[in-house]
Amino acid sequence: INMAEYSSDLLIEVAKGANLDVAMFLEDKASSFVKSSYDADQKIAQEMNISNNPSLVIFDNFNQQFGVLLEDVINCELIEKAFNHANSLDHQSQMPQQKKARSVGKSYLQIIK
Structure with missing residues (x-):
């Protein structure tokens, strides 16, 4: 490099x-x-303990307290797996065990009107 x-x-x-x-x-x-x-x-x-670039966080529209953080190697297959598990994002064990994917909480987010 x-x-x-x-x-x-x-x-x-x-x-x-x-x-x-x-x-x-x-x-x-x-x-x-x-x-x-x-x-x-x-x-x-x-x-959110993001330390790698690129990183992508996907939140579930039905349970917006939790999401999946994808890091480093972000590809269609990994994104598709995250979307397929959107109804259970609050349980990391239900997300396919990926080295570059982990559950994250959304308690950090503050919405100001």
């Missing part, structure tokens, strides 16, 4: 490589809204 040290120049290079409007990207990056949104996302990820 070719690793580069984080810098403003690297960030601009990556933004250009992604064909972003670099000026708008830098403006958005500096905004207080983006910073607070990022902090909120990081807090949720920490509370």
Whole structure:
């Protein structure tokens, strides 16, 4: 893996490589809204013990207190297994035992109206 040290120049290079409007990207990056949104996302990820990228959390519409967290290798087969077990997401033992899937609680979520 070719690793580069984080810098403003690297960030601009990556933004250009992604064909972003670099000026708008830098403006958005500096905004207080983006910073607070990022902090909120990081807090949720920490509370759910998410440590890998990519990660995907699927919640059951009928029992929204629990979900399944899929990490690292997320593929159609694993997502399908999670959906097939949607009615029993509150019991980790009923989710196929996958190294990259585990039950998570939703008590971290705070909805503000």
